[in-house]
Amino acid sequence: MNDTANGTATETAPDTAGSGTYSDLKAVFFNGTLKKSPETSNTQGLIEISRRIMEKQGVATSVIRTVDHDIASGVYPDMREHGWASDEWPALYPAVQEADIVVVAGPIWLGDNSSQTKKLIERLYAHSGELNSKGQWAFYPKVGGCLITGNEDGIKHCAMNVLYSLQHIGFTIPPQADAGWIGAVGPGPSYLDEGSGGPESDFTNRNTTFMTWNLLHLARMLKDAGGIPAYGNLPEGWKAGTRFDFENPEYR
Secondary structure, three states, X not given: OOOOOOOOOOOOOXXXXXXXOOOOXXXXXXXXXXXXXXXXXXXXXXXXXXXXXXXXXXXXXXXXXXXXXXXOOOOOXXXXXXXXXXOOHHHHOHHHHHOOEEEEEEEEEOOEEOHHHHHHHHHHHOOOOXXXXXOXXXXXXXXXXXXXXXXXXXXXXXXXXXXXXXHHOOOEOOOOOEEEEEOOOOOOOOOOOOOOOOOOOHHHHHHHHHHHHHXXXXXXXXXXXXXXXXXXXXXXXXXXXXXXXXXXXXXX
16 A cells, blocks of 8 residues: 555555455445436446445345335335335335445435435435344444545535435444546536546546445454444433433533
């Protein structure tokens, strides 16, 4: 690895200790494109880079293109219980429950995440009050990342929105947990268009690779550790009066 933060390059020995130890992990990618299958999705093109790296390590992966499904809008686990005639989200959610890694991917529109990406975040939020087997919030200890595509500015804004949302509802976010590609600002070629330069972008390919490996490493660490320690983060314990070393200064 080259450390150029201080303007110098320092060579360190490659760390290969984790090679071949990821075959028990599962990952799900959510594609927030507005294009129904089989129309070409530029976001899918970027997803495939990350997905192929994971699959080389034996990780079981799946991709859900949300626009292909009848997912109701709302912040409840099953919107059929809240006036909607149909809702496919309850049938899709088990893919999240089974996953160690969740990657939210989508395009930029008007400098922001697509409506499909926003709907996905809302439906994940619907489960944020549920508990896992330890009594923690449901998304402990899953790890999250995001991929963004577009041909206008907004990668960092969209990534901040996604990653903040994921950590807020309980996902663990590794370093360098986002990557993306945009062309020149304004109308122009999309990621998979001929001559766009997207698939050849060294910056995008480096960041996507780093993101993928950091997701794998952190998921491995958390799985081996049995998740996040269940002290100081148990909602029912707090409700029952346990304060986990918290002291109210008003009573000192």
